[in-house]
Amino acid sequence: EAGVTQFPSHSVIEKGQTVTLRCDPISGHDNLYWYRRVMGKEIKFLLHFVKESKQDESGMPNNRFLAERTGGTYSTLKVQPAELEDSGVYFCASSQEEDGQYEQYFGPGTRLTVT
């Protein structure tokens, strides 16, 4: 069974440009999460989808970030326009309930560098 995949693995863009990150969760997982680690800080929650609905987007830093999960399968996270402080590693995770627990499985991350 394929794990969580993310694309691209690395992205280098200039300030003001747009970048779209993609996450493909484990097949059948209803829950999809986006997290971010900026340099020197702990990983922080961005948002949580249940199927195609946003369950919790309390961690989204500002309205330059837009996440979608059309059809409840893969998700995209768009940053427009990108700023220097958006640089970091963006992780995606997915989960499905099993015995009342929701163990999350992580993707390899996308390293975003904004210059």
Place this chain on the structure above:
Amino acid sequence: KNEVEQSPQNLTAQEGEFITINCSYSVGISALHWLQQHPGGGIVSLFMLSSGKKKHGRLIATINIQEKHSSLHITASHPRDSAVYICAAYMEYGNKLVFGAGTILRVKS
């Protein structure tokens, strides 16, 4: 102050040593993850636990929900154990994970 605190931040050990990494949290949680990330690699789940103790090979994780504390132990450490170890707590309500800052472990041969 972060809701999940880890210690130590950095740890250097000699091959074969017994290693302990600690995690404490200040809020109600339903479960806790111990995660591992090798340099340049993705995040791998080592354990998810909500009570007691779990063991997998040379790794042991314990949690005391009442004391809001968890530990990860590595027995007979090996250079390939060198990685960042992260604890992450599932908040009591919802599925959001709150992460510790991570412990950078280096095991020397």
